Amino acid sequence: MSFDDQLPPKTRLLRAAAELLANSDGSPVSTRQITKLAGVTAPTLYHHFGDKEGLFDAVVAAGFEEYVAGERDFAPSGEPLEDVRRMWDNHVQFGLTQPHLYLVMFGNIRPESRPAIVADAESLLEEMLSKAAIAGQINVPPREAARSILAANVGVTLMLIAEPLEDRNLELSTMTRDSMIFAVSTETARGAAADDSGKSSVVVAAIALNAALQASHSDQLSSSELKLFLEWLHRISSSS
Amino acid sequence: MSFDDQLPPKTRLLRAAAELLANSDGSPVSTRQITKLAGVTAPTLYHHFGDKEGLFDAVVAAGFEEYVAGERDFAPSGEPLEDVRRMWDNHVQFGLTQPHLYLVMFGNIRPESRPAIVADAESLLEEMLSKAAIAGQINVPPREAARSILAANVGVTLMLIAEPLEDRNLELSTMTRDSMIFAVSTETARGAAADDSGKSSVVVAAIALNAALQASHSDQLSSSELKLFLEWLHRISSSS
DNA sequence: TAGCACCTATAGCAACGCTATATGAAGTGA
DNA sequence: TCACTTCATATAGCGTTGCTATAGGTGCTA
Structure with a gap:
């Protein structure tokens, strides 16, 4: 009926x-349910978390830790x-x-907590994409690629969550995933070769150099020089 | 204070x-607010819509009509x-x-109404993609392409909605859009490059950029800027 | 022992979604 | 014209929600 009485009320909550x-199958969860299950009374909740939303934010934060841990856990494959x-x-x-945790994290607009979470998820992706950029494998700046891929990833996940479980088709995910990665990558594992002027190779090289510079802290340029240099690099990278 | 008294209560609601x-800036809207503004009492709402959710569904349906109308309004370009x-x-x-209408439509899981809406939005896209398929312009079945593109579209839109208005960057949308379309299309309007021998370092990237710049006559930088830029590039390239 | 944070409980408020019941208006058939 | 049905609206109030004013314990330090 109630929770482990040894634990402090905050944890039990x-x-x-x-x-x-x-x-809860999408139906809202009331504070009374929570406090009853935790074996405490209402003011305890508000003392520790201020708000129902505050409590949920804390739950989300914990869930996000789990998510990030999952993202970091596998060793880099070298690819x-x-x-x-x-x-x-x-x-x-x-x-x-x-799904419910996920919906609170990504399916809502809550100007306070959401952007931070999104930003974290984004930087995880960006980190990995920077490695790809250094290796000259992508033709888009890592930050933009990360934002774009994450957006598609969220969209696909929400789509799948909303779908009834029986006809949930993961192919949607793999297809969209590979589409996005293919689009930003320089691999041309596709038919007809490319002709195009060297312009896009300039872009690729600029992006790679940019990422490599970020990662290496080269000291060949003074900080003021580096600043201007990076600005130019960016200008070159974002040419159409 | 109240609404046009000529209209029937259902419409006013x-x-x-x-x-x-x-x-409402994301804050929930109460039935009491609604009935007060509409100038009717509670049972009227429940007589016509059964539910608060029923009313919201009706609002969403109207909003969706508007959305579909927008999707259909422009004449096909032939492309x-x-x-x-x-x-x-x-x-x-x-x-x-x-944004709020959109969130009710796409940012929620409501097993009843949402799939229908999503399915409609999907079929609109699929219809158009079928034409592309007939013209041999895509290399994926239209239905799967539509699902995939719509998922990315929703993800991007939610991302943008969640972002504070001042740094809302529509480039995320256009980039993701073009990535998805590029990935499913048979066009290979892609640049060459991707020559690199795999070793990645600042030096390699700098050399590559240098070579690429020589070959392409990029016009992103003025000639004086370019001169200094190349000098810095050289300094970086010849570092130990 | 006194004082002081900290934490928790009793009790209850205002607002919420919703409804049992009643009343009015409008049409129908004899 | 009159009962009868049907639809639409209103009065009043139920149970639950998130939240809080207030007070009582508990364990420290002085």
């Missing part, structure tokens, strides 16, 4: 909220784009196993 | 709900993939101008 949130694929799949998997 | 939903681009942009625009 967190666990109770997480459990109820996970098992950055392959790792990006695994990060994508891990993201989808997290959304499907914890 | 719909308009009041739509107006309040549009102007199906170009039309897909415009549908994408229209979708994003709809989401940004009616």
Whole structure:
């Protein structure tokens, strides 16, 4: 009926909220349910978390830790784009196993907590994409690529969550994933060769150099020189 | 204070709900607010719509009509993939101008109404993609392509909605859009490059950029800027 | 022992979604 | 014209929600 009485009320509240949130089929979870399961009374909740939303934020933060841990856990394969694929799949998997947590994290607009979470997820991806950029494997700046891929990843995951379980088709995920990665990558594992002027190769090289510079802290240029240099690089990178 | 008394209560309820939903900054809208603005009492709402959710569904349905109308309004350009681009942009625009409506439509899981809406949006896209398929312009079945593109479209739109208005960057949309379309299309308007021997370092990238720049006559930099830029490049390239 | 944070409980408020019941208006058939 | 049905609206109030004013314990330090 109630929770482990040894644990402090704050922890019991967190666990109770997480459990109820996970098992509620989309229906809202009331503070009374939570406090009853945790074996405490209302003011305790508000003392520790200020708000119902505050409690949920704490639950989400915990869930996000789990998500990030999942994203970091596998060792780099040496093939950055392959790792990006695994990060994508891990993201989808997290959304499907914890749909309610995921919805609070990504399916809502909550100007306070959401951008931070999104930014974190983005930088995880960007980190990996930077490696790909250094290896000259992508033709788009890592930051933009990360934003774009993450957006598609979120969209796919929400789509799958909303779909009834029986006709949930993961092919949507793999197809969209590979489309996005293919689009930003320099591999031309596609038919007809390319002719185009050297312009896009300039862009690729500029992006690669930019990423490499970020990673290496080269000291060949003074900081003021470097600043201007990077600005020019960016200008070159973002030419059409 | 109240709404046009000439209109039937049902219509007034719909308009009041739509107006309040549009102007509420994410905060929930109560039935009491709605009935007060519409100038009716509670049972009237429940007589016509059964439910608060029923009323909201009706509002969403109206909003969806508007969305579909927007998707259909422009005449086909004869270039199906170009039309897909415009549908994408229209979708994003709809989401940004009616964020709360959009969130109810796409950012939630509501097993009843959502799949129908999604299916409709999907078939609009699929219709257009079928034309592209007939013209041999895509290399993926239209249905799968539509699902995939729509998922990415939704993800991007939610991303943009969640972003604070001042640093909302539509480039995310166009880039993701073109990535998705490029990935499913048979056109290979892609640059060469991807020559690199695999070893990646600042030096290699700098050399590559240097060579590429020599060959391409990029006009992103003025001649004086270019001169200094190349000098720095050389300094970086000849570092130990 | 006194004082002081900290934490928790009792009790209850205002607002919420919703409804049992009643009343009015409008049409229909004899 | 009159009962009868049907649809639409209103009065009043139920149960639940998120939240809080207030007070009581508990364990420290002085």
